[in-house]
Amino acid sequence: MQAQTKLALLLVMLLACILGAQYAYTFWHLPALTTGLMIGALISCYRIVVLFRRQSRQAQLALKALANGDSSLGLTQSHPMRVQYDEVKEQILQARLAAEQQAQFMQTLLIHIDMAVLVFDHKGDAIEHNPAVARLLGKAIKHTRDLEQIGLFIEEAQSNSQSTALWQRGEQQDTLSVQLSIATIQGQALKIVTLQSIHEQLLHKEQQAYKRLTRVLTHEIANSITPLSSLAQTCTGLMPEQLSFADQEDKEDLELALATLKSRTQGLSDFIARFRSISNLPKPDLSVQSLAAVVERCCTLLKHDLAQQQIHLELQTTADTLVMCDAQQIEQVLINLIKNAIEAMSQRENRKELRLEIDKNGQGQLYIAVSDSGGGISEQAQEMMFVPFFTTKQQGSGIGLALSKQIMVSHGGDLIYQPLPDGACFRCMFG
Template identity: 30%
Template sequence: MIFNRFQFKIIIYLFGICLSFTATLYLIIVIGNFPAIFGAILCAITGVILFKYLYLFIAKTNQKLERFIDSIKYADFVLKFSSDDYLDKNFKGLNNSFNSILAAFRKERASKEENLQYLKTILQQVNTGLMVVHNDGSVVLVNERAKKIINLRRIKHINELKPVDKRLYKILNSFSSNTNYLLDFLDNTQLIIRSTSLKIKNKTVRIFTFQNIYSELQQKEIESWQNLIKILRHEIMNSITPISSLNATLCEILDKDLILETDKYILPEESVEDLKEGLSTIENRTDGLIKFIDSYRAYSNLPKPNFEQLNLHELIQKTCQLLASEVSNAGIKFEYAIPSEEVKIKGDSNLLEMVIINLVKNAIQANEGFKNAQIKITSGKDEKGNPFIAVIDNGKGIVPEAIDKIFMPFFTTKKVGTGIGLSLSKQIMQLHYGTLSVKSEEGKQTIFTIKFLSKYT
């Protein structure tokens, strides 16, 4: 509507100017007398005045448009158009339209600032450190938790982290996206650092989160020690209690049945047999306790791996050749599937053979008494390029209650065994910067997966 009035006004001005100058030319050229010349002068003056008003009208409108565009360009939404409302109704309508648009911008900006303040408040309150960094290393945003963790009250560039900790600076300066890193940082601080990247207006920013997991790890360590002490106490008491009881029984036999006759001790044959049986039981329990202690020594004194370049498929073939006869004697079908692609890893062949042998032996025991029992070993690379070995059996599986405990030292669901094999295997894989995991469906299938992280192979 305003534009239509503006357009109509321009047309009126142009029509008036054209009419004035046309009349001036007609009066001078066609009529040519004195009154006509006087009339021509008046028409010319009228045309000039109309032209002036047209120029001022357009100039004023352009000036308003320029001010309006500048206010949007520089986000100056406090500007108000109202000083010339009295000059022309067109300007009043234009002013009202501009003011309405600027009011809408002010409202939108206030809403965005409110949301931004809301997000900033949340970021300052979360217990996870957060830092947003440009590709040039400048710090866009850092919350209070991050400042507290890195022990800096102000930080504008990651170069300021060099004097604090060079390792942290190196991580933030060359960190790849969507990865995690564990760092022992300062005193009583163990950081897990996560990174991701985000593209905003053709600029890439990296978002880092810092979390101090020292207290959580300490709590887990305490819980692990408590569980280990419970198991040790249970095993030791299982051995000591019958030994103590038998010792009391044997002493009682000697007190009652041992007779001194003419400088000789005489013991009835029945009592002698009881003594032999008791001493044999004590010997067996003592041997069991010694074996248990040897198992603990093996777990706590595991040698460091002697890393060398290994061919994963050759390692599996060599280990399977060692186990083939044992699996066959157990009446179990044994096979391994190796892809044609060569896979290289870094590791200690002797320690890794121990892990595979232990997993296969566990699979043999899990298949005892099962028809059509089968053990299969597969290998290759997963979707992330990490080399892996999987030991699969179709035996009795693992009950859900035990699945989270099977890697605990000395925990076992078998009638015989120390419960050290799987925990020892997991420790070996941790020394190889890898993982050992299990998936099991009771009565159907169990899969143990050895995985080597590709950045360490």
């Protein structure tokens, strides 16, 4: 029997008992019948209460079933709310399925994008992040304090902000673009942070600026030097042997001046030609190469110079050395670095040691390290040593390290300097 029918019958019985008791007591003066009818009214009230409690319990079970997604609980098939219950249950299931699909989609998206994404709560705890965070930063982030200066920027931000920051990852320094958004989700204030490396873009822009500057300088200087060199050579050829001067010393001075002018203009022309190598560096012709073989060839080429300076050479290979590179360009980088190391150690009387090592760093990047005991590089020179035309040598051109760095950048890597207690170390990093 349905709940509405039972409730209607109980209400009719209750009303009949109340009216009968009143009629029996008022007109018939039958106390026993009145008492019996009142007991019947109480029983009807009790059964009504029981019915309401049962309905309430069934409603609670139905709500629990909806909340838990349990189809075994809920209302009976004959219950008048069964149809509505099934409709609500289906809507909740569809909404839950859509939410799970959306969550899976967002999780998959976060995993596959290269941009590092972190979500911090009001306490600074990282409640969400994607795998790109560990790849970019080289470590796991659990709190804003793990981000050092970037963490302070996040904690102090009160609105959507963006900035750039330096990040030291192992021996490499990176430049990060930081974007922060503040959102309130379910009443909780969250800070959503995205991190992206812009180091390569900055290096590329820097190299392009150097190239443009080099083209302008070499073009203007060459336009001035070329006619001077030609004029000096012409004047030298036009001077007759029988040309007489009042003073023989004047003739010798003129010949010396023309010879000096010709020599210096030719030297400047050669100097400009070397500068042009920075702006005209071809793209690397990549192929699978063994770095160990490349290093050994360079050492063989410079074997005589090392022996002449009595420099002890040590080679160490602790990693798989196959890499995609342009062997000739990498050899040029290594020759520049080894020659610099030989020059740095040329004035030392003892402990002349040159060490070449092929290994991988903590991020799995392959590198060639060229270390020497030549005393190292001053802090002032470290800031400028990769700038084209800068040199601390009297006869230096200032393009060796700049060209070497440009070659490594074009290979997707970098050339970095690491000071040693009594020397210098340059690492050729491969991406």
